[in-house]
Amino acid sequence: MSPLDTEQVLRPDVHEPFSFTQIGLGWQPWLPPLPIEQMTDRHYDGLVEAERAKMPYFALLVREPEILRARTLTDFDVFQNTEGGLPQWERELAATAASRVNGCVFCASVHAKNASRMSERTADVQRLLDEGVSAPVDERWDAIVEAARALTVTPSEFSIEHVRALSDAGLNDLDIADAIAGAAFFNWANRLMLSLGEPTVPPRARAAMEAEAALSAASA
Structure with missing residues:
Protein backbone atom coordinates (compact mmCIF):
# COMPACT_ATOMS: atom_id res chain seq x y z
CA MET A 1 0.00 0.00 0.00
CA SER A 2 1.28 3.45 -0.88
CA PRO A 3 1.88 5.88 2.00
CA LEU A 4 -0.53 8.24 0.25
CA ASP A 5 -3.28 5.66 0.69
CA THR A 6 -3.01 5.57 4.49
CA GLU A 7 -5.35 8.47 5.25
CA GLN A 8 -6.52 9.11 8.77
CA VAL A 9 -9.82 7.39 9.55
CA LEU A 10 -11.50 10.54 10.82
CA ARG A 11 -10.39 12.63 7.81
CA PRO A 12 -10.49 10.34 4.77
CA ASP A 13 -10.69 13.28 2.36
CA VAL A 14 -7.27 14.65 3.39
CA HIS A 15 -4.07 13.21 1.93
CA GLU A 16 -1.01 14.17 3.96
CA PRO A 17 2.53 14.27 2.51
CA PHE A 18 4.69 11.43 3.81
CA SER A 19 8.06 13.03 3.05
CA PHE A 20 9.74 16.37 2.40
CA THR A 21 9.35 17.32 -1.24
CA GLN A 22 9.84 20.06 -3.80
CA ILE A 23 6.44 19.26 -5.29
CA GLY A 24 3.77 21.91 -4.72
CA LEU A 25 1.56 21.07 -1.75
CA GLY A 26 -1.73 22.34 -0.40
CA TRP A 27 -2.49 23.49 3.13
CA GLN A 28 -5.64 23.02 5.20
CA PRO A 29 -6.39 25.29 8.18
CA TRP A 30 -7.98 23.99 11.34
CA LEU A 31 -9.84 27.28 11.79
CA PRO A 32 -12.09 28.90 9.18
CA PRO A 33 -10.41 31.45 6.88
CA LEU A 34 -12.20 34.74 6.33
CA PRO A 35 -14.58 34.36 3.35
CA ILE A 36 -13.71 36.59 0.42
CA GLU A 37 -17.17 38.14 0.44
CA GLN A 38 -16.49 39.45 3.98
CA MET A 39 -13.20 41.11 3.12
CA THR A 40 -13.05 44.89 3.20
CA ASP A 41 -10.47 47.40 2.01
CA ARG A 42 -8.79 47.00 5.40
CA HIS A 43 -8.36 43.28 4.80
CA TYR A 44 -7.01 43.76 1.28
CA ASP A 45 -4.55 46.30 2.64
CA GLY A 46 -3.41 43.65 5.11
CA LEU A 47 -3.02 41.06 2.36
CA VAL A 48 -0.74 43.44 0.38
CA GLU A 49 -1.38 41.31 -2.72
CA ALA A 50 -5.08 40.84 -3.50
CA GLU A 51 -4.67 37.35 -4.99
CA ARG A 52 -3.64 36.06 -1.58
CA ALA A 53 -7.28 36.28 -0.56
CA LYS A 54 -7.71 32.93 -2.35
CA MET A 55 -4.97 31.24 -0.33
CA PRO A 56 -6.29 29.55 2.84
CA TYR A 57 -3.29 30.47 4.98
CA PHE A 58 -3.43 34.18 4.24
CA ALA A 59 -7.21 34.21 4.28
CA LEU A 60 -6.95 32.93 7.85
CA LEU A 61 -4.22 35.35 8.95
CA VAL A 62 -6.09 38.31 7.43
CA ARG A 63 -8.51 38.14 10.34
CA GLU A 64 -5.78 40.33 11.91
CA PRO A 65 -4.96 42.46 8.85
CA GLU A 66 -2.50 44.89 10.40
CA ILE A 67 -0.40 42.06 11.81
CA LEU A 68 -0.53 40.22 8.48
CA ARG A 69 0.58 43.32 6.61
CA ALA A 70 3.62 43.73 8.87
CA ARG A 71 4.43 40.02 8.49
CA THR A 72 4.14 40.15 4.69
CA LEU A 73 6.27 43.25 4.24
CA THR A 74 8.95 41.74 6.46
CA ASP A 75 8.82 38.54 4.38
CA PHE A 76 9.18 40.50 1.14
CA ASP A 77 12.11 42.53 2.47
CA VAL A 78 13.97 39.43 3.71
CA PHE A 79 13.52 37.34 0.57
CA GLN A 80 12.98 39.75 -2.32
CA ASN A 81 15.23 42.71 -1.56
CA THR A 82 17.98 42.58 -4.19
CA GLU A 83 19.87 45.70 -3.09
CA GLY A 84 23.00 43.83 -2.06
CA GLY A 85 23.44 41.06 0.44
CA LEU A 86 23.13 37.30 0.05
CA PRO A 87 21.94 35.89 -3.29
CA GLN A 88 18.23 35.17 -3.07
CA TRP A 89 18.63 31.44 -3.52
CA GLU A 90 20.85 31.23 -0.43
CA ARG A 91 18.23 33.07 1.62
CA GLU A 92 15.77 30.45 0.37
CA LEU A 93 18.29 27.76 1.37
CA ALA A 94 18.41 29.15 4.92
CA ALA A 95 14.60 29.09 5.07
CA THR A 96 14.52 25.53 3.70
CA ALA A 97 16.97 24.37 6.37
CA ALA A 98 14.91 25.99 9.13
CA SER A 99 11.74 24.34 7.80
CA ARG A 100 13.52 20.98 7.56
CA VAL A 101 14.53 21.20 11.22
CA ASN A 102 11.08 22.35 12.36
CA GLY A 103 9.30 19.69 10.31
CA CYS A 104 7.21 22.18 8.33
CA VAL A 105 6.75 20.13 5.17
CA PHE A 106 4.71 22.84 3.42
CA CYS A 107 7.21 25.67 3.97
CA ALA A 108 10.11 23.38 3.11
CA SER A 109 8.46 22.53 -0.21
CA VAL A 110 7.98 26.19 -1.13
CA HIS A 111 11.48 27.35 -0.25
CA ALA A 112 13.22 24.24 -1.55
CA LYS A 113 11.53 24.74 -4.90
CA ASN A 114 12.60 28.39 -4.93
CA ALA A 115 16.17 27.51 -4.00
CA SER A 116 16.32 24.90 -6.75
CA ARG A 117 14.86 27.21 -9.39
CA MET A 118 17.18 30.09 -8.54
CA SER A 119 20.37 28.06 -8.09
CA GLU A 120 19.83 25.15 -10.51
CA ARG A 121 21.12 22.89 -7.73
CA THR A 122 18.03 20.70 -7.49
CA ALA A 123 19.92 17.55 -6.49
CA ASP A 124 21.68 19.31 -3.59
CA VAL A 125 18.40 20.81 -2.38
CA GLN A 126 16.69 17.43 -2.57
CA ARG A 127 19.53 15.88 -0.58
CA LEU A 128 18.89 18.42 2.17
CA LEU A 129 15.22 17.41 2.19
CA ASP A 130 15.95 13.68 2.08
CA GLU A 131 18.90 13.43 4.46
CA GLY A 132 18.44 16.44 6.69
CA VAL A 133 20.64 19.37 7.65
CA SER A 134 23.65 17.20 8.53
CA ALA A 135 24.20 16.15 4.87
CA PRO A 136 27.44 17.86 3.71
CA VAL A 137 27.58 19.65 0.35
CA ASP A 138 30.31 22.32 0.31
CA GLU A 139 31.81 24.85 2.73
CA ARG A 140 29.50 27.77 1.95
CA TRP A 141 26.34 25.66 1.74
CA ASP A 142 27.19 23.81 4.95
CA ALA A 143 27.90 27.04 6.86
CA ILE A 144 24.52 28.54 5.87
CA VAL A 145 22.61 25.36 6.69
CA GLU A 146 24.38 24.89 10.04
CA ALA A 147 23.71 28.49 11.04
CA ALA A 148 20.04 28.01 10.16
CA ARG A 149 19.93 24.77 12.14
CA ALA A 150 21.39 26.36 15.25
CA LEU A 151 19.04 29.36 15.12
CA THR A 152 16.07 27.05 14.65
CA VAL A 153 16.86 24.64 17.48
CA THR A 154 17.22 27.58 19.87
CA PRO A 155 18.66 31.04 19.16
CA SER A 156 21.15 30.69 22.01
CA GLU A 157 22.82 27.82 20.15
CA PHE A 158 23.87 30.24 17.42
CA SER A 159 27.31 31.55 18.36
CA ILE A 160 30.36 33.44 17.18
CA GLU A 161 31.60 30.15 15.72
CA HIS A 162 28.71 30.15 13.27
CA VAL A 163 29.48 33.74 12.29
CA ARG A 164 33.13 32.81 11.83
CA ALA A 165 32.22 29.82 9.65
CA LEU A 166 29.99 32.01 7.47
CA SER A 167 32.73 34.60 7.14
CA ASP A 168 35.34 31.95 6.31
CA MET A 209 4.90 12.26 -5.12
CA GLU A 210 4.49 8.56 -5.83
CA ALA A 211 7.09 8.81 -8.60
CA GLU A 212 9.42 10.82 -6.37
CA ALA A 213 9.15 8.22 -3.62
CA ALA A 214 9.82 5.37 -6.05
CA LEU A 215 12.88 7.14 -7.43
CA SER A 216 14.19 7.80 -3.92
CA ALA A 217 13.70 4.15 -2.96
CA ALA A 218 15.46 2.95 -6.11
CA SER A 219 18.50 5.15 -5.46
CA ALA A 220 18.76 4.28 -1.77
Whole structure:
Protein backbone atom coordinates (compact mmCIF):
# COMPACT_ATOMS: atom_id res chain seq x y z
CA MET A 1 0.00 0.00 0.00
CA SER A 2 1.28 3.45 -0.88
CA PRO A 3 1.88 5.88 2.00
CA LEU A 4 -0.53 8.24 0.25
CA ASP A 5 -3.28 5.66 0.69
CA THR A 6 -3.01 5.57 4.49
CA GLU A 7 -5.35 8.47 5.25
CA GLN A 8 -6.52 9.11 8.77
CA VAL A 9 -9.82 7.39 9.55
CA LEU A 10 -11.50 10.54 10.82
CA ARG A 11 -10.39 12.63 7.81
CA PRO A 12 -10.49 10.34 4.77
CA ASP A 13 -10.69 13.28 2.36
CA VAL A 14 -7.27 14.65 3.39
CA HIS A 15 -4.07 13.21 1.93
CA GLU A 16 -1.01 14.17 3.96
CA PRO A 17 2.53 14.27 2.51
CA PHE A 18 4.69 11.43 3.81
CA SER A 19 8.06 13.03 3.05
CA PHE A 20 9.74 16.37 2.40
CA THR A 21 9.35 17.32 -1.24
CA GLN A 22 9.84 20.06 -3.80
CA ILE A 23 6.44 19.26 -5.29
CA GLY A 24 3.77 21.91 -4.72
CA LEU A 25 1.56 21.07 -1.75
CA GLY A 26 -1.73 22.34 -0.40
CA TRP A 27 -2.49 23.49 3.13
CA GLN A 28 -5.64 23.02 5.20
CA PRO A 29 -6.39 25.29 8.18
CA TRP A 30 -7.98 23.99 11.34
CA LEU A 31 -9.84 27.28 11.79
CA PRO A 32 -12.09 28.90 9.18
CA PRO A 33 -10.41 31.45 6.88
CA LEU A 34 -12.20 34.74 6.33
CA PRO A 35 -14.58 34.36 3.35
CA ILE A 36 -13.71 36.59 0.42
CA GLU A 37 -17.17 38.14 0.44
CA GLN A 38 -16.49 39.45 3.98
CA MET A 39 -13.20 41.11 3.12
CA THR A 40 -13.05 44.89 3.20
CA ASP A 41 -10.47 47.40 2.01
CA ARG A 42 -8.79 47.00 5.40
CA HIS A 43 -8.36 43.28 4.80
CA TYR A 44 -7.01 43.76 1.28
CA ASP A 45 -4.55 46.30 2.64
CA GLY A 46 -3.41 43.65 5.11
CA LEU A 47 -3.02 41.06 2.36
CA VAL A 48 -0.74 43.44 0.38
CA GLU A 49 -1.38 41.31 -2.72
CA ALA A 50 -5.08 40.84 -3.50
CA GLU A 51 -4.67 37.35 -4.99
CA ARG A 52 -3.64 36.06 -1.58
CA ALA A 53 -7.28 36.28 -0.56
CA LYS A 54 -7.71 32.93 -2.35
CA MET A 55 -4.97 31.24 -0.33
CA PRO A 56 -6.29 29.55 2.84
CA TYR A 57 -3.29 30.47 4.98
CA PHE A 58 -3.43 34.18 4.24
CA ALA A 59 -7.21 34.21 4.28
CA LEU A 60 -6.95 32.93 7.85
CA LEU A 61 -4.22 35.35 8.95
CA VAL A 62 -6.09 38.31 7.43
CA ARG A 63 -8.51 38.14 10.34
CA GLU A 64 -5.78 40.33 11.91
CA PRO A 65 -4.96 42.46 8.85
CA GLU A 66 -2.50 44.89 10.40
CA ILE A 67 -0.40 42.06 11.81
CA LEU A 68 -0.53 40.22 8.48
CA ARG A 69 0.58 43.32 6.61
CA ALA A 70 3.62 43.73 8.87
CA ARG A 71 4.43 40.02 8.49
CA THR A 72 4.14 40.15 4.69
CA LEU A 73 6.27 43.25 4.24
CA THR A 74 8.95 41.74 6.46
CA ASP A 75 8.82 38.54 4.38
CA PHE A 76 9.18 40.50 1.14
CA ASP A 77 12.11 42.53 2.47
CA VAL A 78 13.97 39.43 3.71
CA PHE A 79 13.52 37.34 0.57
CA GLN A 80 12.98 39.75 -2.32
CA ASN A 81 15.23 42.71 -1.56
CA THR A 82 17.98 42.58 -4.19
CA GLU A 83 19.87 45.70 -3.09
CA GLY A 84 23.00 43.83 -2.06
CA GLY A 85 23.44 41.06 0.44
CA LEU A 86 23.13 37.30 0.05
CA PRO A 87 21.94 35.89 -3.29
CA GLN A 88 18.23 35.17 -3.07
CA TRP A 89 18.63 31.44 -3.52
CA GLU A 90 20.85 31.23 -0.43
CA ARG A 91 18.23 33.07 1.62
CA GLU A 92 15.77 30.45 0.37
CA LEU A 93 18.29 27.76 1.37
CA ALA A 94 18.41 29.15 4.92
CA ALA A 95 14.60 29.09 5.07
CA THR A 96 14.52 25.53 3.70
CA ALA A 97 16.97 24.37 6.37
CA ALA A 98 14.91 25.99 9.13
CA SER A 99 11.74 24.34 7.80
CA ARG A 100 13.52 20.98 7.56
CA VAL A 101 14.53 21.20 11.22
CA ASN A 102 11.08 22.35 12.36
CA GLY A 103 9.30 19.69 10.31
CA CYS A 104 7.21 22.18 8.33
CA VAL A 105 6.75 20.13 5.17
CA PHE A 106 4.71 22.84 3.42
CA CYS A 107 7.21 25.67 3.97
CA ALA A 108 10.11 23.38 3.11
CA SER A 109 8.46 22.53 -0.21
CA VAL A 110 7.98 26.19 -1.13
CA HIS A 111 11.48 27.35 -0.25
CA ALA A 112 13.22 24.24 -1.55
CA LYS A 113 11.53 24.74 -4.90
CA ASN A 114 12.60 28.39 -4.93
CA ALA A 115 16.17 27.51 -4.00
CA SER A 116 16.32 24.90 -6.75
CA ARG A 117 14.86 27.21 -9.39
CA MET A 118 17.18 30.09 -8.54
CA SER A 119 20.37 28.06 -8.09
CA GLU A 120 19.83 25.15 -10.51
CA ARG A 121 21.12 22.89 -7.73
CA THR A 122 18.03 20.70 -7.49
CA ALA A 123 19.92 17.55 -6.49
CA ASP A 124 21.68 19.31 -3.59
CA VAL A 125 18.40 20.81 -2.38
CA GLN A 126 16.69 17.43 -2.57
CA ARG A 127 19.53 15.88 -0.58
CA LEU A 128 18.89 18.42 2.17
CA LEU A 129 15.22 17.41 2.19
CA ASP A 130 15.95 13.68 2.08
CA GLU A 131 18.90 13.43 4.46
CA GLY A 132 18.44 16.44 6.69
CA VAL A 133 20.64 19.37 7.65
CA SER A 134 23.65 17.20 8.53
CA ALA A 135 24.20 16.15 4.87
CA PRO A 136 27.44 17.86 3.71
CA VAL A 137 27.58 19.65 0.35
CA ASP A 138 30.31 22.32 0.31
CA GLU A 139 31.81 24.85 2.73
CA ARG A 140 29.50 27.77 1.95
CA TRP A 141 26.34 25.66 1.74
CA ASP A 142 27.19 23.81 4.95
CA ALA A 143 27.90 27.04 6.86
CA ILE A 144 24.52 28.54 5.87
CA VAL A 145 22.61 25.36 6.69
CA GLU A 146 24.38 24.89 10.04
CA ALA A 147 23.71 28.49 11.04
CA ALA A 148 20.04 28.01 10.16
CA ARG A 149 19.93 24.77 12.14
CA ALA A 150 21.39 26.36 15.25
CA LEU A 151 19.04 29.36 15.12
CA THR A 152 16.07 27.05 14.65
CA VAL A 153 16.86 24.64 17.48
CA THR A 154 17.22 27.58 19.87
CA PRO A 155 18.66 31.04 19.16
CA SER A 156 21.15 30.69 22.01
CA GLU A 157 22.82 27.82 20.15
CA PHE A 158 23.87 30.24 17.42
CA SER A 159 27.31 31.55 18.36
CA ILE A 160 30.36 33.44 17.18
CA GLU A 161 31.60 30.15 15.72
CA HIS A 162 28.71 30.15 13.27
CA VAL A 163 29.48 33.74 12.29
CA ARG A 164 33.13 32.81 11.83
CA ALA A 165 32.22 29.82 9.65
CA LEU A 166 29.99 32.01 7.47
CA SER A 167 32.73 34.60 7.14
CA ASP A 168 35.34 31.95 6.31
CA ALA A 169 32.99 30.65 3.60
CA GLY A 170 33.04 34.05 1.89
CA LEU A 171 29.99 35.85 3.34
CA ASN A 172 30.32 39.51 4.28
CA ASP A 173 28.44 41.16 7.13
CA LEU A 174 25.35 41.96 5.03
CA ASP A 175 25.32 38.41 3.63
CA ILE A 176 25.45 37.00 7.16
CA ALA A 177 22.59 39.27 8.23
CA ASP A 178 20.51 37.95 5.31
CA ALA A 179 21.29 34.32 6.17
CA ILE A 180 20.25 34.93 9.76
CA ALA A 181 17.09 36.80 8.71
CA GLY A 182 16.02 34.03 6.30
CA ALA A 183 16.40 31.34 8.93
CA ALA A 184 14.97 33.38 11.80
CA PHE A 185 11.90 34.54 9.90
CA PHE A 186 10.94 31.04 8.86
CA ASN A 187 11.75 29.56 12.23
CA TRP A 188 8.94 31.79 13.48
CA ALA A 189 6.71 31.34 10.41
CA ASN A 190 7.00 27.53 10.53
CA ARG A 191 5.81 27.40 14.11
CA LEU A 192 2.85 29.64 13.36
CA MET A 193 1.83 27.56 10.34
CA LEU A 194 2.29 24.27 12.21
CA SER A 195 -0.06 25.49 14.94
CA LEU A 196 -2.84 26.56 12.56
CA GLY A 197 -3.22 23.71 10.06
CA GLU A 198 -1.49 21.00 8.08
CA PRO A 199 -0.07 20.31 4.62
CA THR A 200 -2.05 18.30 2.11
CA VAL A 201 -1.28 16.60 -1.19
CA PRO A 202 -3.55 17.96 -3.94
CA PRO A 203 -4.84 15.37 -6.41
CA ARG A 204 -2.58 16.77 -9.13
CA ALA A 205 0.49 16.13 -6.96
CA ARG A 206 -0.27 12.58 -5.84
CA ALA A 207 1.23 10.86 -8.90
CA ALA A 208 4.30 13.09 -8.78
CA MET A 209 4.90 12.26 -5.12
CA GLU A 210 4.49 8.56 -5.83
CA ALA A 211 7.09 8.81 -8.60
CA GLU A 212 9.42 10.82 -6.37
CA ALA A 213 9.15 8.22 -3.62
CA ALA A 214 9.82 5.37 -6.05
CA LEU A 215 12.88 7.14 -7.43
CA SER A 216 14.19 7.80 -3.92
CA ALA A 217 13.70 4.15 -2.96
CA ALA A 218 15.46 2.95 -6.11
CA SER A 219 18.50 5.15 -5.46
CA ALA A 220 18.76 4.28 -1.77
